Amino acid sequence: xxxxxxxxxxxxxxxxxxxxGAIKVPGVTSVVGMLPKNYLTFWAAKESAEAAVTNWDIVSxxxxxxxxxxxxxxxxxxxxxxxxxxxxxxxxHDLFERQARGETINLRHVHADxxxxxxxxxxxxxxxxxxxxxxxxxxxxxxxxxxxxFDAIAKVDGETVVxxxxxxxxxxxxxxxxxxAYRYANRIIKAADGESVDVPxxxxxxxxxxxxxxxxxxxxECGPKVFEVFKSLREVFTWERDGKKGVVGRPIAxxxxxxxxxxRRAA
Numbered sequence: 001x002x003x004x005x006x007x008x009x010x011x012x013x014x015x016x017x018x019x020x021g022a023i024k025v026p027g028v029t030s031v032v033g034m035l036p037k038n039y040l041t042f043w044a045a046k047e048s049a050e051a052a053v054t055n056w057d058i059v060s061x062x063x064x065x066x067x068x069x070x071x072x073x074x075x076x077x078x079x080x081x082x083x084x085x086x087x088x089x090x091x092x093h094d095l096f097e098r099q100a101r102g103e104t105i106n107l108r109h110v111h112a113d114x115x116x117x118x119x120x121x122x123x124x125x126x127x128x129x130x131x132x133x134x135x136x137x138x139x140x141x142x143x144x145x146x147x148x149x150f151d152a153i154a155k156v157d158g159e160t161v162v163x164x165x166x167x168x169x170x171x172x173x174x175x176x177x178x179x180x181a182y183r184y185a186n187r188i189i190k191a192a193d194g195e196s197v198d199v200p201x202x203x204x205x206x207x208x209x210x211x212x213x214x215x216x217x218x219x220x221e222c223g224p225k226v227f228e229v230f231k232s233l234r235e236v237f238t239w240e241r242d243g244k245k246g247v248v249g250r251p252i253a254x255x256x257x258x259x260x261x262x263x264r265r266a267a
Contacts, residue, residue: 003194004138004147010241015138015147018194025140026237028148028181032174034236048074089167092117092210093151096165097136099125100152113212117167120215124208128217130154130163139185139199144234147189150182159203162222166209171218177230179205179222 005016006027013027051074052059062070091114095105105118134153141147152163162182164175183205187196205222209215 003189003191004140012237012241015140017140018189025145025147026234026241028139028146028178031146031181031230031233031237032177034233034240035174035177088113092121092167093165096121096151096210100130100132100135116212117210120210121165121208124210124215124217128156130156133160133200134188137191138189139182140187140189140196141181141185143186144231146181146185146234148178148181148185153200153202156206160200162202162205164205164207164220166207167211169211171207171209171220175207176205176220176222176226177233179220180227181230183222184224184227 004018007014007016007024012030012033014024014030015027017023017025059070059073062073091111095110095114095118099105099118099121105122107115107118110118130152132152132154134150136149136151137153138147138149150162151165154161154163162179164179166175183199183202185199188199189196205220207218207220209218
């Protein structure tokens, strides 16, 4: 985006304030990422197991020729699936933005996996008739020090709402935190020229959930109570990045015959 640059650091995305180029704040999705995700452990294990069973002929041969390669192939199974879903979502989002801006998409030039999403988004536009006020812009919170990129702010049935496009299998409850962060940010930094404008007063939020088999328009509660949880996660983000450093000091007394990690490695 022309208005706000981003950078990746330590697995998190940071936004750079275009006003001075010095202030860097974490992205909304990185903050929401502080939520515990225990289910991902089981999902990753399942993907590895399925990869082993489905491709056993390949895996068994690889085990004989390159055991380390076989381990890498299986342990990264979940990452390959996640990347494929992410790539599809990115392609669909790009097309959704073009459609929302009034562009007609020629399906002959669209990948087969994304064609249904384009058709359903067009049906959503015709059925719901949203009036788009902002598309693919960045919000910035001076008060709570975060930023993020939303899909759309639009008028729907006379109410101004923040919208998010989702192509994932389900609409997860964490999206409420994401939308609340957009809703209660201080300003929008426009991509075209970096100009800041106030975030309009929003009545709420919603997700357009687009899957190959159809679409649904889902209201999402993203009011003050939800935003309080997001702000707590913002504090957790600071703790994980910087706050926990040095909180455990050096022993002031010890006894016995404890072996240090360095001694164990030397042995």
